[in-house]
Amino acid sequence: MLFDIDESHQHYKKIKNIERYVENGSSLTRQLLGFAKGGVHRVRVTDLNELIKRTSDMFGRAKKEIKIHTNLLKKIWPVEVDQGQMEMVLLNLYINAWHAMPEGGDLHLLSENVVIDKGYGGNLKVKQGEYVKVSVVDTGVGMDKKILEKIFDPFFTTKEKGRGTGLGLASASEVIKNHGGLIDVYSEKNNGATFNIYLPASDKKVIQEKELTRKILKGTETILLVDDEEMIIEVNQEILKTLGYKPLIARTGKQAVEIYKNSKDKINMVILDMVIPGMGGGEAYDSLKKIDPKIKVLLSSGYSISGQAAEILERGCNGFIQKPFKLRELSVKIRDVLDEK
Ligand SMILES: Nc1ncnc2c1ncn2[C@@H]1O[C@H](COP(=O)(O)OP(=O)(O)OP(=O)(O)O)[C@@H](O)[C@H]1O
Ligand SMILES: [Mg+2]
Structure with missing residues (x-):
């Protein structure tokens, strides 16, 4: 993304801007929406763990009241994604979690390899096969059934005017679909929320950034x-x-x-x-x-x-x-x- 600069020590200003970026959820959504409309571009074989680390580091720096826990599978399968889009999707989920935890709380980030077949995830609306699953779990206010049904609808928001456009999850879902994947959610009122992203695994090898x-x-x-x-x-x-x-x-x-x-x-x-x-x-x-x-x-x-x-x-x-x-x-x-x- 914007701050994909290695020479991080000399870029204090850069960090400040990331904070502002995360602060300003709406401009993030605008970006995401633009991405969603435009389909998938610039696909790269990617280690999602790296992406999770990168985005959660920047998020954690901006939102100190949220404690971030990661549990990432070391030998995670590669996926082919547009890294910019995927970063936006993740940041949007983190920001939603932050909004759901006004008093602070825990954000768990998990990655694992899963094989979707008739047994596992048979009810998921994706092709059978190998997927990388990323879960974003918060300990926030959660959602009841009525809200859960609508959260992926464009413009559905429970936030006050000016705080949310209700486009975050709609565009996230569009982006994931464009990648041949799926996003789903589990939640109960007052009992946190879990968002799961499934992305098709790739048999190609991740090329190290430096070589590219x-x-x-x-x-x-x-x-x-x-x-x-x-x-x-x-x-x-x-x-x-x-x-x-x-x-x-x-x-x-x-x-x-x-x-x-x-x-x-x-x-x-x-x-x-x-x-x-x-x-x-x-x-x-x-x-x-x-x-x-x-x-x-x-x-x-x-x-x-x-x-x-x-x-x-x-x-x-x-x-x-x-x-x-x-x-x-x-x-x-x-x-x-x-x-x-
Ligand atoms: N982690 C969560 N915990 C509780 N409720 C959530 C969570 N994530 C989303 N929601 C609910 O889903 C609604 C829609 O989320 P979405 O990200 O699409 O829009 P938004 O966050 O309201 O606005 P925007 O993302 O455009 O700033 C939210 O308003 C909120 O009610
Ligand atoms: Mg949102």
Whole structure:
């Protein structure tokens, strides 16, 4: 996800932002919903234990009143998942558990290998076969039958206005289904809740992150970052500076055009969010292109590359990157665009 940066010691600010990220359940849900709509992207052979550790560490740091217990099977089978989506699904379950334990409590995270056949889990609505099961168990207020029936419905929430959209579980369920899996729940009123996720096991081997990643590439050019989300701006501005670049910021398409008009000889490339206020990314791209037909633009979006993004790319945009950015990926894509002849 956004903070997939190894050099964690120098990123105190990063941790702070994760806290805010977890704090702000609604923007999380928006992300998740975007994922759910877009289907499955960027599938990677994954060790779910690693993902559980990563997400629960970041959650635990933000919510100290929740005690996290993990019981993860060492030889867990690999699964093929979109790691970003799966992280969001897990974080959403943790946040729900936190809401269900206003006085604090225990969160148990378990992983195991299961074979679903007629005997085990025969009533589960998935194909028979090998699955990895992840359980998220809390000691919170629980749910009665009437609520349980509705929790996966879009917009069903028992939370006050502004606190919940009721989309968390609906989109989580959509994401898991897109992966050929299943999510189910057990709960009783005043007796906690258990969410189980089943994901099909893969016979491929997990490739270590280190083998996959290319080197971080740096530069000194000036980059105009166009985005309207304060947190994205803040984090990416830091990342760009860390990489050696000089970032300029625009929060609307109009601002971007103005800044580009005034400093086009100084600006070497633009990172343009597709969804910005006023004129959208597409119109902004066309206006920028009018000022400088040779402009270099890396398009960014929280959604996968489809529809609108694909159209803009066809009009000559130089590349696409999905938000949240990963440091290495961003560093490589920036150089790809800048070094393009
Ligand atoms: N661990 C849990 N314990 C008790 N109730 C839960 C738990 N998880 C979910 N619920 C119930 O299910 C409802 C729907 O959850 P869901 O995550 O879909 O939406 P939300 O949390 O209300 O809003 P959002 O996730 O969009 O912020 C919640 O409002 C709550 O009533
Ligand atoms: Mg929720």
